[in-house]
Amino acid sequence: xxxxxxxxxxxxxxxxxxxxxxxxxxxxxxxxxxxxxxxxxxxxxxxxxxxxxxxxxxxxxxxxxxxxxxxxxxxxxxxxxxxxxxxxxxxxxxxxxxxxxxxxxxxxxxxxxxxxxxxxxxxxxxxxxxxxxxxxxxxxxxxxxxxxxxxxxxxxxxxxxxxxxxxxxxxxxxxxxxxxxxxxxxxxxxxxxxxxxxxxxxxxxxxxxxxxx
Amino acid sequence: xxxxxxxxxxxxxxxxxxxxxxxxxxxxxxxxxxxxxxxxxxxxxxxxxxxxxxxxxxxxxxxxxxxxxxxxxxxxxxxxxxxxxxxxxxxxx
Ligand SMILES: [Zn+2]
Numbered sequence: 634x635x636x637x638x639x640x641x642x643x644x645x646x647x648x649x650x651x652x653x654x655x656x657x658x659x660x661x662x663x664x665x666x667x668x669x670x671x672x673x674x675x676x677x678x679x680x681x682x683x684x685x686x687x688x689x690x691x692x693x694x695x696x697x698x699x700x701x702x703x704x705x706x707x708x709x710x711x712x713x714x715x716x717x718x719x720x721x722x723x724x725x726x727x728x729x730x731x732x733x734x735x736x737x738x739x740x741x742x743x744x745x746x747x748x749x750x751x752x753x754x755x756x757x758x759x760x761x762x763x764x765x766x767x768x769x770x771x772x773x774x775x776x777x778x779x780x781x782x783x784x785x786x787x788x789x790x791x792x793x794x795x796x797x798x799x800x801x802x803x804x805x806x807x808x809x810x811x812x813x814x815x816x817x818x819x820x821x822x823x824x825x826x827x828x829x830x831x832x833x834x835x836x837x838x839x840x841x842x843x844x845x846x
Numbered sequence: 847x848x849x850x851x852x853x854x855x856x857x858x859x860x861x862x863x864x865x866x867x868x869x870x871x872x873x874x875x876x877x878x879x880x881x882x883x884x885x886x887x888x889x890x891x892x893x894x895x896x897x898x899x900x901x902x903x904x905x906x907x908x909x910x911x912x913x914x915x916x917x918x919x920x921x922x923x924x925x926x927x928x929x930x931x932x933x934x935x936x937x938x939x
Binding site for chain 1 (some may be wrong): 887893912932
C-alpha cells in the first residue's frame with residue numbers, strides 16, 4: 634500500500650472528493666484482492682483453478698466488496714481496524730458468492746431434488762444399528778414425532794435444507810420469502826422445540842451423544 | 847467435491863454411516879442450542895472485534911461468549927470467521 638493509513642485517514646480519504654478518494658479506493662482494492670487471492674488459492678475446492686482465474690475472481694470479489702464498503706462507510710464505528718472491518722465485509726461477500734455458485738452446480742447435478750422435507754431422513758434402522766440401544770431409539774422417536782407433528786412445514790423444510798442438503802441460508806431465505814434473520818429464528822425455534830421435548834423425556838442431547846461411545 | 851454433494855449422493859445410496867452422521871450432527875446442534883442466541887447479522891457485527899482479540903492473543907470465548915456460541919452452531923459464519931482470521935494472519939507472517 635502506498636500510504637499506510639490509520640482508521641481516521643481511511644475514512645477521511647474515502648469520503649474526500651476527487652483523486653484522494655480514488656487513491657484510497659485503489660489501495661483498498663489492492664489490499665483486499667491480494668488477501669482474497671491468497672485465501673482462494675488455499676481453498677481445497679478451488680485447487681484445480683489456475684492462478685489467473687483466481688486472480689480474476691479475487692479482483693471481482695474485491696470490486697463488489699468495495700462498493701458495499703463505501704455504502705456502509707457510515708456504519709463503521711471504529712471498534713476494530715478499518716482494514717479488519719473491510720476484510721470482514723469482503724469475506725462475507727466472497728464466501729456468500731462461492732456458496733451460491735456451488736449450490737447452483739449441485740442443483741444442476743440433482744435436477745430432481747425439490748428441497749421438500751423427507752420425514753424419514755434420519756432412517757431409524759440405519760442409525761440404530763449397531764450401537765443403537767434404548768436411549769437412541771427413544772430419542773429418535775421423539776425427534777421424528779416433533780418434526781412430523783409439531784414443527785411447521787416451513788420449520789421442517791428449513792431444518793432439512795440446512796442440515797441435510799447444506800443449502801446456503803441466503804438462497805433458502807429467498808425461497809421461503811423471509812429475511813436471513815427470520816430464517817435463523819425459524820430454525821432456532823425448531824431446535825429449541827426439539828431440545829425441550831427431549832429434555833422433557835429426560836434425554837439430554839449430550840447424554841445421547843455420549844451413548845455412542 | 848462440495849460437502850453437500852457428498853451428502854446427497856450418500857443420501858440417495860442410503861449409506862448407513864451417512865444417516866448415522868446426520869443424527870450425530872443434529873444431536874450436536876441440539877446440544878449447542880441455547881434459549882437466546884445471536885443471529886448471523888448480530889454475530890457478524892462483532893466478528894471483526896472477535897478476530898482482533900484472537901490475533902492479539904486474548905481469549906474471545908470468554909470476552910464474547912455469544913459470538914463463540916454462534917460460531918459453533920452456524921457453519922456459514924464459522925467459515926467466514928476462519929477465512930477472516932486466515933487472511934488477517936497474512937499481515938503477521
Ligand atoms: Zn451465522
